[in-house]
Amino acid sequence: MKKFNLKYIALFVAAIAVVSCDPELENPIDEAGVYSSGTADFSKYVAVGNSLTSGYADGALYLDAQEKSFPAIMAGQMAFAGGGEFNQPLVNDNAGGLLAGGVQILPNRFVLAVGADGNPGPAVYTGQMPTTDITNNVGENLNNFGVPGAKSFHLGAPGYGNIANLPAANPYFIRFASDPNATVIADAAAANGTFFTLWIGNNDILSFATSGGVGVDQTGNLNPATYGSNDITDPNVFAGAVSGYVTALTANGAKGALVNIPDVTSIPFFTTVPSNAIPLDAATAGLVMSNPQIAGYNAGLQQAAGAGFITSTEAAQRTINFTAGQNFMLMEDEDLTDLSALGLPNLRQTNSSDLITFTSAAVIGTQADPSNPLSIIGVAVPLGDENVLTANEQAAITAAQTAYNTTLENLAAANDLAFVDARTALAQVASTGVGFNGGTLTSTYASGGGFSLDGVHPTPRGYAFTANVIIDAINEQYGSTLPRVDIGAYRSIQTSNDVN
Amino acid sequence: MNKLKVLAVFILISAFAYAGGYRVSTQSNRQLAMGHTGVAVVNSADILFFNPAGLVHLESTFSASAGGFGVFSNVAFQNSEFGTSSQTDSPMGTPVYAYASYKITDKFAVGLGIYTPFGSNVTWPTDWAGSHLVNEIELSAIFIQPTLSYQLFDSVSIGAGPIIAIGGVQFNRNAGRSLTNEQGDRSNVAVEDSGVLGYGWTAGLMFTPNDRFTFGFNYRSLINIESTEGTATFSNFPNSPLTPANGETSFTATLPLPAELTVGVSYKWDKLLLAFDYNRALWSEYESLDLTFGNGSTSINPRNYKDASTYRLGAQYEANDKLTVRAGYYFDESPVQSGFFAPETPRNDSNGYTFGFSYNINEKFAIDASLLYLQFKEINESYDFFTDPGATQPSSFGGTFKSQALIPGIGITYNM
Numbered sequence: 072m073k074k075f076n077l078k079y080i081a082l083f084v085a086a087i088a089v090v091s092c093d094p095e096l097e098n099p100i101d102e103a104g105v106y107s108s109g110t111a112d113f114s115k116y117v118a119v120g121n122s123l124t125s126g127y128a129d130g131a132l133y134l135d136a137q138e139k140s141f142p143a144i145m146a147g148q149m150a151f152a153g154g155g156e157f158n159q160p161l162v163n164d165n166a167g168g169l170l171a172g173g174v175q176i177l178p179n180r181f182v183l184a185v186g187a188d189g190n191p192g193p194a195v196y197t198g199q200m201p202t203t204d205i206t207n208n209v210g211e212n213l214n215n216f217g218v219p220g221a222k223s224f225h226l227g228a229p230g231y232g233n234i235a236n237l238p239a240a241n242p243y244f245i246r247f248a249s250d251p252n253a254t255v256i257a258d259a260a261a262a263n264g265t266f267f268t269l270w271i272g273n274n275d276i277l278s279f280a281t282s283g284g285v286g287v288d289q290t291g292n293l294n295p296a297t298y299g300s301n302d303i304t305d306p307n308v309f310a311g312a313v314s315g316y317v318t319a320l321t322a323n324g325a326k327g328a329l330v331n332i333p334d335v336t337s338i339p340f341f342t343t344v345p346s347n348a349i350p351l352d353a354a355t356a357g358l359v360m361s362n363p364q365i366a367g368y369n370a371g372l373q374q375a376a377g378a379g380f381i382t383s384t385e386a387a388q389r390t391i392n393f394t395a396g397q398n399f400m401l402m403e404d405e406d407l408t409d410l411s412a413l414g415l416p417n418l419r420q421t422n423s424s425d426l427i428t429f430t431s432a433a434v435i436g437t438q439a440d441p442s443n444p445l446s447i448i449g450v451a452v453p454l455g456d457e458n459v460l461t462a463n464e465q466a467a468i469t470a471a472q473t474a475y476n477t478t479l480e481n482l483a484a485a486n487d488l489a490f491v492d493a494r495t496a497l498a499q500v501a502s503t504g505v506g507f508n509g510g511t512l513t514s515t516y517a518s519g520g521g522f523s524l525d526g527v528h529p530t531p532r533g534y535a536f537t538a539n540v541i542i543d544a545i546n547e548q549y550g551s552t553l554p555r556v557d558i559g560a561y562r563s564i565q566t567s568n569d570v571n
Numbered sequence: 572m573n574k575l576k577v578l579a580v581f582i583l584i585s586a587f588a589y590a591g592g593y594r595v596s597t598q599s600n601r602q603l604a605m606g607h608t609g610v611a612v613v614n615s616a617d618i619l620f621f622n623p624a625g626l627v628h629l630e631s632t633f634s635a636s637a638g639g640f641g642v643f644s645n646v647a648f649q650n651s652e653f654g655t656s657s658q659t660d661s662p663m664g665t666p667v668y669a670y671a672s673y674k675i676t677d678k679f680a681v682g683l684g685i686y687t688p689f690g691s692n693v694t695w696p697t698d699w700a701g702s703h704l705v706n707e708i709e710l711s712a713i714f715i716q717p718t719l720s721y722q723l724f725d726s727v728s729i730g731a732g733p734i735i736a737i738g739g740v741q742f743n744r745n746a747g748r749s750l751t752n753e754q755g756d757r758s759n760v761a762v763e764d765s766g767v768l769g770y771g772w773t774a775g776l777m778f779t780p781n782d783r784f785t786f787g788f789n790y791r792s793l794i795n796i797e798s799t800e801g802t803a804t805f806s807n808f809p810n811s812p813l814t815p816a817n818g819e820t821s822f823t824a825t826l827p828l829p830a831e832l833t834v835g836v837s838y839k840w841d842k843l844l845l846a847f848d849y850n851r852a853l854w855s856e857y858e859s860l861d862l863t864f865g866n867g868s869t870s871i872n873p874r875n876y877k878d879a880s881t882y883r884l885g886a887q888y889e890a891n892d893k894l895t896v897r898a899g900y901y902f903d904e905s906p907v908q909s910g911f912f913a914p915e916t917p918r919n920d921s922n923g924y925t926f927g928f929s930y931n932i933n934e935k936f937a938i939d940a941s942l943l944y945l946q947f948k949e950i951n952e953s954y955d956f957f958t959d960p961g962a963t964q965p966s967s968f969g970g971t972f973k974s975q976a977l978i979p980g981i982g983i984t985y986n987m
Contacts (some may be wrong), residue, residue: 093658094647094975096947100656101649135755151654165754182753198753198810340632509748509959509966532749554654559959559966560700562749566811569753 077381104161106151109550111326113149113314116157116212117264118142119226119256119320120271120330123537124217125243126159128523128530129193129565130169131180132219132243136523139561141533142215142268144538148553149266159215160247167241168201171234175201176242181339182567183517191517191566193524202249203246205234216259218244220306222274223475224295226255232233243369260319270493271313272475275304276468280335281527283428283457284464290471303467317482328489328545331476331483333497335468336426339516340526340567341460342501344427346399347436349449353395359450365391371556389419393450400427400435400449405456406463417429418453424462429526431458489541489548496540505536509559512536520563535561593691593710593916594829596881596903596923597640597666600939600982601650604927605885606899607943608846610835611777611787612885614669614861615984619718619805622775622789623730626720627670627680631986637788638939638982642692646917647667648701655700656924658795661876662709664692668982678722682732685715689738689828691916698757701968702745704954705915706759709741712796712828716773736828738796739765742915746815747959748966756807757816760870762822764801769828785837793830793856799823800889803864814960821865827856829876833952835883842889850881854906873956879906885925892931895939900923912952913916919950928985937984945976 098105118124118140122307126140129571137143137159145188146157162169167180173385179201184194218225218241232248232255249258261269278301279286286301294309295469335341351359359365369390376386391401399420407417420429431454438444439452446452460468476494483490497514498523499505504513512533513519515525521533529537535558542553599617602609609621616634618625642664649656674681691710695701718732746758771794778786803822808814835848854876862870885899901923907916927941953969 094645094947094973096647096649096971096973098651099647100654105651106654133824135751138755148654158930182809183811183813191813196753283709418783423705510964554652557650557653559699560748562751565751565753566813567753568812569810571780 076096077414090201092126100151106175107550107552108152108347109546109552111545111549111551112265113152113154113358113551115155115214115262115264115266116142116149116457117216117320118269119259119316121215121217121221121274122219122528123273124215124268124270126217126534127219128528128534129167129180129182130523130525131178132162133165133167133180134162136531136534137161137163137306138429139534140215140217141534141541142217144535144556145268145542145553146214148538148542149555152551152553158212160213162203164199164202164496166196166199166201168203169240170201170204171237172206173204182565182570183524184566184568184570188404193517194503194570196567196569197571198567203232205242205245205533208246208248209250210258210568213247213258213262214264216255216262218255220274221255221271222278223272223309224304226271226316227312229254231255233396251375256316256319258320258501262523264320265325267325267327268330269313269316269320269327271316272304272309272332275309275475276332276471277527279303279464280460280468281340281428283455284460284467285457288467290467303471306471306478309475313478316480317488318488319517321486321488326488326549328491328541328548329479329483330491330493330541331384331479331547332472333494334472335460335465336525337494337497337501337514339519339522340429340516341426342514343429343516344432344435344444345397345524346421346423346425347396348427349393349400351393351398353393356395356398359385359393362451366417368418371410371413375410375413375415380413380431386421391420398450400454401447402459402462403456404411404459406452406461408524421454421459424465426460426465427454428460487548489544491541493537493540496536500536505534507558512558517564524564530561532558532561574674578660581794581813583874591749593689595642595688595690595797597642597663597943597978597980598668598686599636600927600941600980601897601929601984602885603640603978603980604897604899604925604939604941605846605887606839606848606883606923606925608835608885608899609787610789610833610848610884611837611846612846614887616672616682617668619670619672619682619716619941619944620668622777622787623682623718623732623773624728625718625787626682626779627674627678627722627728628779629674629680629896633672633673633987634985635669635671635985636939636982638980639665639975640978640980641665642976642978644692644945644974644976644978646693646914646972646974648914648917648970648972650700652749653700655970657696657699657701659693659695660692661692661922664690666690668909678681680720682718682720683716684718685713687711687713693915693917695914701755701914703748703957704913704961704968705742705744707741708915710826712736713737714945717881726779728777729775730777733770733771734773734791734794735977736769736771736794736796738767738769738798738826738828739800740801740826743978744803744886749887750808750877750960750984752807752809758808759806760804760805761804762801762824763804764798766799767796767798769796783839785839787833787835787837789833791831793853796826796828797823803862805866808811815864815866815868822862824860824862826860829853829856844887844888846883846885848881848883852881852885852906853878854943857906872913873909873911876906877906877908885937894931895929897925897927897929901925903945910953910955912950912969912972913954914968914972919947919952919972919974921947921974922944935985935987939984941980943976943978943980945978947974949973971974
């Protein structure tokens, strides 16, 4: 009888042993073969470019955003299809400022702080002292060669990472240059990636744009050594540089993706401050217009037109008129016909085709002379060249940008590389927004989710969107099946009142 | 005639008692081994839980039983669109029970039961893809039930008792899908409360038309656990007037422990006993889990549960003087509706396979053992009603879930 009982007990124990306790999915995605690399090889991914590749955001390079750079996000997805580890030249902290020998040379990042008036706005984060010193080189075994501030020709410039060359050298590249006279592209090529992304050329037009067109359009000048920092790079200089980089990066047979240059009108730096930013009531408008200088200027324009010095169209364009409501702003425009011989300055009011730089918001409507309440900038005192990107300046940018993008598309086609149309993708974010799980990504400053508080660089959410756009292009080119990321899981701007 | 009337009452009642959600059907080793049937099975003092009307049917003057279980339950999750995956590492749940019954006369018995019919113990990896819904939850409720049982007619007994419930909760989740402090640490809200009292009642009826058939009916009322004195801890929020401040605050929330209705029948033939129970849990009470915090913020979490049924079959065979063996099966319908699949109680429909035995050590003591294997189908589901702080439209979190639970138990029965 006892034996009989034991049988049952043994069966019972066996039943416990047979049933495993770990739930197992039918097709676990972490098993090999679920996602395909197609004809690409993601085992070593190398990213080359400028601030956009580095993860720069909010006017600085700081740890949290750097860890969510688009290459880092993409590397995470590539890991499902044979991708290996991805090392970035990480900064030390979330302050974002840079030190050189203990002295701060670049400011901390922006956060969205609520001011004394209750309104939120960007402010420099002071909750933490910066600790990243550029004299501490971290250029060991890297995959991300994104250098904030780099223009196309900088990536091939020896000494760009040499601290002795400051301020012409780049503090970010100084941090990870393999040698003081190494070039970014040589270091990147030496990493010997099996797959690369190259996104360069944005700064070749952007610094001109953000300076309000203060720089020079260098189209026709083939010597970049003579360029100023705010100049537009000659398209042939761009093409020569970038095709050399593609050659260097594909020398070992690597596949990759080239990303084109978005429109400056896609970024909040140029779309946040309207060109008619001056509100006036009827009484104030009347007071402004009673200024005899305005009447004199307007009368002078008519005389100049009558004498044939300017067209009647230009006279009308330059005629100053402030009325009740939102007013276009008084500005100086170097492209107007010079009438100084008649004692008339190069003034006009802004119009709807002008783009006002984001940084102008700080001066518009303030007094140029603190003791003179009539010296309102934009009304009585003209905005400077640096505040306004005029239609002429925009045309110069567009011409260069179009040439760059044609070069990139041709290079991609000639080398069987994926071509990423970031320009179209960002234009869609700016115009209609792009829906995602939990919201709509737009380029509206601060609230749109796509752009960080510097108005130029994406938020981590914007970088996640960028990663998806590039992943799509890679999958299309190489037949791979890299999964996208859920961009709603990546943060937008950071709020904080740790701003002193 | 009388018997027929009682039967008619049974048939008329077409809605019945309990399943799924955070209900844990482990209130007796003997009955769990039989698919957790029991509303019409008089086996031990465990009947106090299943049907208080059966208490008076116990043969011994004094009966007592106690036992416990180890709940080994885990859930795997993945989303192949985005390549996210996680698996819970939940601590073992330990539901327990103890019942005692004393027969004052042949027609009148009293009893006291302590048991833990509700609970949840789910631990996801911190900051996993669904961490805005739950990182970790530990939910428990202890029911204390004094009981009276009376033989009304020869074939009909009744029983009833009040229930005092003592509830406790620990719940931790991130405040949003992407909200962080200045250092990139995910903003988090944790709530904790214990010793929350709730009150309810249970009543049952047992009908024994002959020696072979027993019919049972039981109702257990809704008990609301209203938490008002707990602590909510906000951490890793940025230093900003646009977000809640870090630190401790109060909160209020109500968690319903739903009413359950059970009907069942058992058939005894020599050494064999067969039982069938039908449960209906009135989960539709659980519409939303709404937390109101002392710092002015709120968290509204639609649940929209539906009433759910469980169908239970069990068999018991007295192999010899010492050993009784049992087996059972049940189908447990989940109260969670499509689109409301929150990973804090990731339960879809399940099949329960049960086994067990009792071994009589002597005339008074017996050891009871049971094993439940709860099998869930893989399911593609989502929770579509979470809205990030500051967002204007809800986001969906979902993917493929696969749950599994293994629940061994052991207990002791004493008869005097």
